[in-house]
Amino acid sequence: MAVPLYQAKAEFFRTLGHPARIRVLELLSERDHAVHELLDGIDIEPSNLSQQLAVLRRAGLVEQRREGGQVLYSVSVPEVRDLLLSARVIIRGVLADRVELRDELATAAAAGRSR
Amino acid sequence: MAVPLYQAKAEFFRTLGHPARIRVLELLSERDHAVHELLDGIDIEPSNLSQQLAVLRRAGLVEQRREGGQVLYSVSVPEVRDLLLSARVIIRGVLADRVELRDELATAAAAGRSR
DNA sequence: CGCGCACTTACGCAATTCTTCAAGTCGTAC
DNA sequence: GTACGACTTGAAGAATTGCGTAAGTGCGCG
Numbered sequence: 571m572a573v574p575l576y577q578a579k580a581e582f583f584r585t586l587g588h589p590a591r592i593r594v595l596e597l598l599s600e601r602d603h604a605v606h607e608l609l610d611g612i613d614i615e616p617s618n619l620s621q622q623l624a625v626l627r628r629a630g631l632v633e634q635r636r637e638g639g640q641v642l643y644s645v646s647v648p649e650v651r652d653l654l655l656s657a658r659v660i661i662r663g664v665l666a667d668r669v670e671l672r673d674e675l676a677t678a679a680a681a682g683r684s685r
Numbered sequence: 686m687a688v689p690l691y692q693a694k695a696e697f698f699r700t701l702g703h704p705a706r707i708r709v710l711e712l713l714s715e716r717d718h719a720v721h722e723l724l725d726g727i728d729i730e731p732s733n734l735s736q737q738l739a740v741l742r743r744a745g746l747v748e749q750r751r752e753g754g755q756v757l758y759s760v761s762v763p764e765v766r767d768l769l770l771s772a773r774v775i776i777r778g779v780l781a782d783r784v785e786l787r788d789e790l791a792t793a794a795a796a797g798r799s800r
Numbered sequence: 801c802g803c804g805c806a807c808t809t810a811c812g813c814a815a816t817t818c819t820t821c822a823a824g825t826c827g828t829a830c
Numbered sequence: 831g832t833a834c835g836a837c838t839t840g841a842a843g844a845a846t847t848g849c850g851t852a853a854g855t856g857c858g859c860g
Contacts, residue, residue: 575776576711579769580704582776587699588818592691605837618819620838630779639828641837646782649775654694656771660764661693664745667761703848720807733849735808754858755806 585629590614590622592654594643598632599651604640700744705729705737707769709758713747714766719755 586592593612597603609619623643626632633646645651701707708727712718724734738758741747748761760766 574704575773576707577704578776578780579707579772580702582772582779583698583707584702584817587695587702589689589692589695592694592698596691606835615820616837617821617839621819624838630782636827639826639836647775647778649771649778653768653771653775656764656768657694657697658690660762660768661690661697663762663764664697665693667745699847721805730850731807732809732851736848739808751857754856756808 582629585625585631588622588625590619591626594619594622594626595631595645595650596654598643598645599654602642602644604637604642606640608643697744700740700746703737703740705734706741709734709737709741710746710760710765710769713758713760714769717757717759719752719757721755723758 586595590612594608597608597611605616605619605623608623609616612619614622623632623634627634631645631647631650632643634641634643636642701710705727709723712723712726720731720734720738723738724731727734729737738747738749742749746760746762746765747758749756749758751757
């Protein structure tokens with residue numbers, strides 16, 4: 571395909587690039603949730619959540635269905651769960667590196683002062 | 686840790702949410718590249734590339750080192766390669782779904798017209 | 801030293817994304 | 831039918847991000 575695939579990738583990652591949307595995907599990868607349930611676990615306004623859900627829907631990552639008086643959401647691409655997990659690993663690595671660096675700097679600074 | 690991990694995740698994904706940055710990571714996961722080499726493969730202005738590299742550096746995903754008259758970059762977190770691969774899988778899935786949906790709609794529309 | 805190459809930083813403007821408020825839809829229950 | 835709860839949509843302003851031009855840094859070489 572001559573179409574820029576890395577463009578699609580960037581778009582995909584951008585849709586993951588929001589705390590509320592990450593939170594939604596994490597909750598939904600445990601089990602399906604109604605909107606008001608999501609709302610209990612994510613501290614934002616209903617309308618805002620709805621907008622973020624719309625973003626995820628447009629990206630094709632979640633699906634909605636009506637059931638009784640409420641709307642249920644589910645992840646439509648199961649691999650997302652794996653992705654979130656590997657992201658967690660990477661982030662731990664990066665954060666750990668940063669802590670080490672910070673500690674080194676702190677130690678060096680202390681050594682400098684004491685000398 | 687009481688610190689919102691999903692916040693860090695969102696930030697992480699946002700740094701991946703740019704075509705040039707994706708491109709850089711893909712090129713760097715093949716082998717280390719000098720900036721001017723990256724420039725050959727990425728059609729943007731030097732200063733722009735530099736900015737994107739700075740973003741990746743701040744996120745701790747790449748490292749730079751000077752060698753001769755040029756600056757070499759390398760990925761500092763090897764797992765990124767895996768992440769890009771699983772992203773590709775997911776995207777293929779999502780895009781395929783969309784094509785199906787589009788086809789269905791087209792078929793339905795055609796059926797509607799012919800009736 | 802001084803020039804040029806390879807790259808980076810500053811800065812201002814355009815474009816995108818986020819957030820909130822207000823209004824609207826859809827089903828259910830009274 | 832109308833009132834209410836559960837959501838969604840629209841629109842507008844604030845906040846971020848992206849990009850180009852221009853200016854700067856650092857090195858190696860004649």
